[in-house]
Amino acid sequence: MSNVRVRFAPSPTGFFHIGSARTALFNWLYARHTGGTFILRIEDTDQARNSEAFLKLIYDSLTWLGMDWDEGPNPSGVGERGSYGPYRQSQRGAIYQRYKQQLLDSGRAYEKDGAVWFKLLGERYKVFDDHRKKEVEKVKTSPVVIDDQIRGRVERQEDEDFVIFRSDGNPVFHFVNVVDDIEMKVSHIIRGEDHLSNTSKHVRLYEGFGVTAPVFAHIPLILKSPEMGQGKMSKRDKGALIEEYQKRGFDPQALVNYLALLGWNPGDDREKMPIADIVKLFDLPGINQSNAKFDGKKLEHVNMLYTLQQNSTQFASGSAAYFKQQGLETVLLDQPYFNEVVLLAQPKIKAIGELPAYTSYFFRDPVIDSKVKDKVMAKGEPKVRLAELIAALPAMDFSSDTAIEAGIKSLAEGKGLGFGDYQAVARLAVSGTNAGPSITSMFRVLGKDRVLARLQKFLASA
C-alpha cells in the first residue's frame, strides 16, 4: 500500500448530488490507482442542518456507485474502521480543543469578541472595506504560494486574521478541515475548485501548526447545462441528484463512467470504459482545468450502452429489483413471463426506469393512445384487417416468432396484402400504442388467448 491518503469529506446537510459524487469519485480513483487509502470523513459540525437521513444517504449513494472506503464510518452507520478516528467531526471536539490550545500557546491565535482568531504574521494597518462597509484590520504578509497539481502555481494574498472558533464555542470549517487532514495524515487534497480561494487560509494554518501542507489538486466544477441556466450545478437543478438516477433505474457503472469523463479523459477516444481501466489510467495530471457543463443526454446515452451490454440474467434480475423498489412486485408473480417481457424491452430502452411504462400492457389491459389510434385508423381498412386477423388467429401457430410471422404473412398474401397492413392495427389493439417490440414477439409472449381477446375487444369498441 502506498502513502497516498485521500479523503472525501461531505456534510450531511442535503441530498447527495452529482458534484459531490464526482469529487468523491476522483478521490476514490486516485486512491485505487495509487494503491492508497480512501477515507470518508463526515463533516457534521453544523448541528442545525445535519440529519441522520442525509448521513445514511451518503453511505448508500457511495455504496451504490461502487466507491468503497478504507477508513471512516461503516456503511451500516454502526461503528467505524481505521485508526485515525473518530471519523465524524461531531465526535472530535477534544482534538480541536487541543489544536486550538497549541495555537493559543504559540501566540498564533488570540481571543476577541468571544471568538478565537488565527493570527497572521506581519505589519498591521487599517483600511475601509467598501464591500463590507466597515473598517478592517489588514496584515502585510508574503503571498501564499500553492503548487496545485492541476492549476499549477497559484499565488494569493491572505491579509486578514480569521475566526477559527466561533463565540458559540464551535470551530469553523477551515480549522477543522486542516486539523483533521493533519491528524488523518491526508497526503493529497482533491476537491472542487470552489475551495481554491480558501486554500491560502488552509496553508497559513498548516504553517501555524508547523506542518507541511499536503498536495493540493483543485478539480474543475460541474456547471449547469445551457438549458438549465448559468452557474454551477446545485441540488435544485434537474438531474443533479444521485437519487434521481437510482429512481430512474440507471446502471451505477454508467453514471460513474460518465462522471469520470467530466474533467478527465483516458488520452484517447475511448468513452465507455470498465472501471478497472479507468482506475488504471486515472491520474492527477490528466485532469482538465476548465469547468464542464452537465449533459443529461450524454449520460442517458452512456447508460443505454451499459443497459445493452448486460446479459439477460443481469438485466432480468436488475429489472425485477427495480419493479420491486417501485412497489410493483405484482408483476413478478409469474417470473418466467416477467423475464420474457423485460428481455423484449431491453434493446429498446435507455434506462430500466422506462420499463414499467414501456411494458405496462403486458401486465394489464392496454390503454389506447387516442392520437395513435386516429392515425392508424385513418389509413387503409384497419377494421377489415382486424376482423381477418381475428378469424385467422385460432389456427395460427404461436410456437415461435418465425411461426407467427409466417402465419400473418400467409394471411396477408391470401388477400394480396402485406405484413404491414396488419401490423399497425394489431399493435394498436394489443398494446395501445405504436412503439414497442416486434409484433411477432409481442404476440408470442402475450399468448394467443390474450391477443385474441384484445383484438376482439378493440374491434368491438372501434
Place this chain on the structure above:
RNA sequence: GCCCCCAUCGUCUAGCGGCUAGGACAGAUGAUUCUCAUUCAUCAAACCGCGGUUCGAUUCCGCGUGGGGGCACCA
C-alpha cells in the same frame, strides 16, 4: 468592489509551434426494420478578440472580453 481560476463545434473533449483541427452526445438526411428503438452511411457544426514572440501560431506571452469561483463567528 477586491482576489483567484478558466477559455477548441450547442455539449463533453483530442490537440501540447507546421494537422484537410480528430472523436463522442445532441441535430439533419438517407439506408435497414412489421412500429419504435438500435445499427450503418452521409451532412452540418469550433480554435472569443486584439496585440506581440516566431520563418510559422489553436498551441507561448500580454491586454481586452466572456464564463466560473471565492471574499462570513456557513460547510
